[in-house]
Amino acid sequence: MTPLGDMLVRQIRATGPITVAEYMTTCLLHPVHGYYTTRQPLGAAGDFITAPEISQMFGELVGLAMAQAWLDRGSPAPFALVELGPGRGTLMADALRATRGVPGFHDAMQLVLVEASPDLRSAQAEALEHYAPRWVDGIDALPALPLFLIANELFDALPIRQFLRDGDLWRERLVAVRDDALVFALSDPAPLADLSHRLADTEPGDLVETCGPATALAAQIGERIQAHGGAALVIDYGSATSKGDTFQALRAHRKVAPLEHPGQADLTAHVDFGALARAAGCASSQLTPQGVWLERLGITARAQALSKGLGGDALETLITSHRRLTHPDEMGELFKVMSLHDAHGSPPGLEGSPAA
Numbered sequence: 001m002t003p004l005g006d007m008l009v010r011q012i013r014a015t016g017p018i019t020v021a022e023y024m025t026t027c028l029l030h031p032v033h034g035y036y037t038t039r040q041p042l043g044a045a046g047d048f049i050t051a052p053e054i055s056q057m058f059g060e061l062v063g064l065a066m067a068q069a070w071l072d073r074g075s076p077a078p079f080a081l082v083e084l085g086p087g088r089g090t091l092m093a094d095a096l097r098a099t100r101g102v103p104g105f106h107d108a109m110q111l112v113l114v115e116a117s118p119d120l121r122s123a124q125a126e127a128l129e130h131y132a133p134r135w136v137d138g139i140d141a142l143p144a145l146p147l148f149l150i151a152n153e154l155f156d157a158l159p160i161r162q163f164l165r166d167g168d169l170w171r172e173r174l175v176a177v178r179d180d181a182l183v184f185a186l187s188d189p190a191p192l193a194d195l196s197h198r199l200a201d202t203e204p205g206d207l208v209e210t211c212g213p214a215t216a217l218a219a220q221i222g223e224r225i226q227a228h229g230g231a232a233l234v235i236d237y238g239s240a241t242s243k244g245d246t247f248q249a250l251r252a253h254r255k256v257a258p259l260e261h262p263g264q265a266d267l268t269a270h271v272d273f274g275a276l277a278r279a280a281g282c283a284s285s286q287l288t289p290q291g292v293w294l295e296r297l298g299i300t301a302r303a304q305a306l307s308k309g310l311g312g313d314a315l316e317t318l319i320t321s322h323r324r325l326t327h328p329d330e331m332g333e334l335f336k337v338m339s340l341h342d343a344h345g346s347p348p349g350l351e352g353s354p355a356a
Contacts, residue, residue: 001181004033004263009177017174017185020247021159021212023259024267028157033263036117049253050153051235051290051331052091055321057306061297062233063095066148067102069231069347076229077108079146084114084139084217085154089127095150096131110134112142139220147230149221155276156236156268158213160247163195165206170195173207175259182259202243209242209269215279221340222280231341237334238271240287246270273338285339285350291332294325296349 001009004027012018018026028035051058070079083092092113099105111133115121121135136142162173169189176185198208221232238246249258251265258267277284303322307315326332339346346352 002033002262002264004030005182005261007033008175008182008262009180012175012177012182017176017187019161020173020175021161023175023262024159024247027262027265027267028159030263035263035266038263050087050091051325051335052087052094052152054324055318056094057299057302057321058294058325059091059094060098060302061294061299062091062150062152062235063098064102065233065297065347065349066095066150066231067099067105069341069344070105070108070146070148071102073146073229073342073344075104075108076146077104078110079108079148079230080112080143081109082112082114082139082142082147082149084149084151085157086113086115086124087120089113089124091150091152092124092131092133093127096128106131110143110145112136114139114142139217139224142224144228146228147221147224147232149230149232150235151232152235154236155211155214155217155234155271156238157266158211158217160209160211160269162207162209162245162247163192165198165202165204165208167204168199182262184259201241206243207245209246209272211269211272211275214271215275218276218279218340219281222282225280225282225340225342229342229344231339231344231347233347234271234273234276234338234340235290235335236271238273238336240272240274242270242272242275271336273336277338277340280340283341283343283345283352285337285341285346285352288337288350289328289333290335290337291326291328293337293349294332299326 031037086092111131113124113133113135115135116137163170164173164186166189170192171186171189174185174187176183202208246269247258249256249265249267251261256265273287303318307318310318324330337350339350
């Protein structure tokens with residue numbers, strides 16, 4: 001058991017079982033033993049690698065898609081270019097390099113990064129030193145400007161709650177203690193008004209997940225888009241509707257049991273994109289597999305251009321990166337893309353849908 005695990009065992013014995021959301025929040029954010037407060041999770045030396053770390057092509061195409069969305073809205077100036085959870089700044093650095101040739105784009109933008117970690121802010125400052133970024137702790141501190149926002153692998157880390165259907169009632173999945181170990185348990189069945197709509201598309205025994213912080217954040221994004229215009233790209237793994245247990249842990253690039261290494265493994269869950277679209281209240285695009293979206297944006301042509309003059313390991317790395325980002329057996333199908341946007345429509349590569 002980890003030090004945080006021992007602390008959780010003592011807490012649960014004293015006060016009773018906790019929700020999956022409480023467990024997730026403690027494991028990720030505890031000020032002394034939390035996963036994000038004790039390590040650098042990104043990269044080969046960490047526990048996972050995100051798409052921007054795999055290839056520059058990803059960030060370049062994200063940047064060009066956002067620049068085109070800006071042009072489609074008449075090139076508003078000034079505007080806020082925002083990234084939620086920017087990691088080490090890799091995606092944004094690639095996006096801004098790719099958009100240097102878009103007339104007026106850089107001159108009109110105010111670059112704002114929503115990041116709380118001092119260590120990550122330092123890495124972002126180094127990666128983006130030529131672009132005068134500004135940092136804020138939350139979306140409520142963004143400027144009142146047209147919003148062009150990127151959220152790549154952000155929503156999957158927000159804490160979820162899990163509910164098992166029992167007849168027309170629901171039991172919440174909890175974290176309890178048995179024989180000095182953390183185990184899953186279930187609450188007594190009870191009706192839940194917030195899940196009444198899920199009785200139509202689930203059966204007894206089905207498990208569904210909810211994420212209050214995710215829908216609250218989507219609502220904030222939607223409010224700003226409705227007030228000031230713009231578009232947001234949400235890129236993550238998930239589906240149109242939550243069904244089934246997607247709570248998972250990753251340690252040293254390998255899946256482990258979620259209760260096995262408290263504070264020493266990354267905890268995530270699949271994103272319910274439909275819930276985000278409903279909460280945002282503005283227009284949203286159809287949910288699109290990442291591989292399909294990147295191909296529509298021209299990733300293969302970009303890979304071919306980058307391959308000129310390459311050989312050996314460099315060429316093999318480029319080929320492998322392209323496959324990893326786009327192939328259905330890799331990230332291409334697991335990861336999805338959705339936009340939240342104003343009446344001007346979705347960014348390139350996505351098909352619009354009516355207002356949520």
